[in-house]
Amino acid sequence: DAGVTQSPTHLIKTRGQHVTLRCSPISGHKSVSWYQQVLGQGPQFIFQYYEKEERGRGNFPDRFSARQFPNYSSELNVNALLLGDSALYLCASSLVVVPETQYFGPGTRLLVL
């Protein structure tokens, strides 16, 4: 079975732009979570979606938004990019909302110039 896939793998944007990151969960998984990992730090929780509904939100500004589609894939959108948004964005899928069945995708590395 294919694992969690994310696209694109790398992305370069300039300040003020908008970005959309995509995630396809493992087949059968209904929950998707997004994390931001700044270089040298641990991942920080952004959002969790389950059955197309937001089930959790971390301490991120409203510039960050996400949604989950009927096929359980997900998008993370970031508006008005700042230099500090440069990070590895990780998507994790799980069967249900609990993290014991959670698997991470390879991530999207975003650089904001």
Added chain:
Amino acid sequence: QKEVEQNSGPLSVPEGAIASLNCTYSDRGSQSFFWYRQYSGKSPELIMFIYSNGDKEDGRFTAQLNKASQYVSLLIRDSQPSDSATYLCAVNTLNNAGNMLTFGGGTRLMVKP
């Protein structure tokens, strides 16, 4: 602010030795505890999780949990150079933000041949 603290390292051990990685957490409401391994440039991989006080063993890995002291540890027996990576401790707390994982900053482990 709910926090998970780890010594950033690097922790250097010789091949064949026991590596001991430690983590403390601040939220007494935390319910489950996770250890992830992250190789440089890759996404985190789940090693194991633990719910109850005491030890849990899986192959060369042993997780230890002491809720009274708010302390989690990971022991790696017979350390191999391939174990060289950053080890992330994560804590699951169900709160207003949802069912989220809070990660520590990670400990970098170096196993020298």
